[in-house]
Amino acid sequence: DIQMTQSPSSLSASVGDRVTITCRASQSIATYLNWYQQKPREAPNLLIYATSSLHTGVPSRFSGSGSGTDFTLTISSLQPEDFATYYCQQSYNIPWTFGQGTKVEIK
């Protein structure tokens, strides 16, 4: 199975900050990498698919980049509604696997 490792596991940031979360795959997954946001007691929501494409309705302050084994999710200017847990997920191989999550908290 492909292992997905996110860093950091958690971070504290202020509204307006630029935030970067990284995701590393245990083998090359080309650009088959997705990002999800999950708020407490809610289902996850797709943010970015295929490394860098925004899902319908996702604000442009979210962006993604990378290829192969190293990927990045960037929030250009953190908003109050962005405090949540973020997961990366590879869709290169079955079983689909997720990173352990990165919790973004208010500083």
Add this chain to the structure above:
Amino acid sequence: EVQLVESGGGLVQPGGSLRLSCAASGFTFRSYSMNWVRQAPGKGLEWVSYISSSSSTINYADSVKGRFTISRDNAKNSLYLQMNSLRDEDTAVYYCARDAGYSTSFAAGYWGQGTLVTVSS
């Protein structure tokens, strides 16, 4: 509007069975592949199973293979997960999730609200 509504969760003893359902609306169900994804209390996301639009391709996580069965009824716009020989470690919120429909990559674009399965004696 895409809607996915799970049901069938509850408390079950180890070794028991449960059948989850996911009712879909707001889109052409028969055109999309579907998945079950679970989340143990306080933990991350774990993919459980996949079924293609026509049921021709089915996959399972190793952790549930041989115990869980995914199926769908396109006439009823419904997805199912039959769970047998349940274990404590199957305790989780179970989400049904629809393929986003992008040709460049599979992604779970739409999720239900989840149904809680608790395995405990």
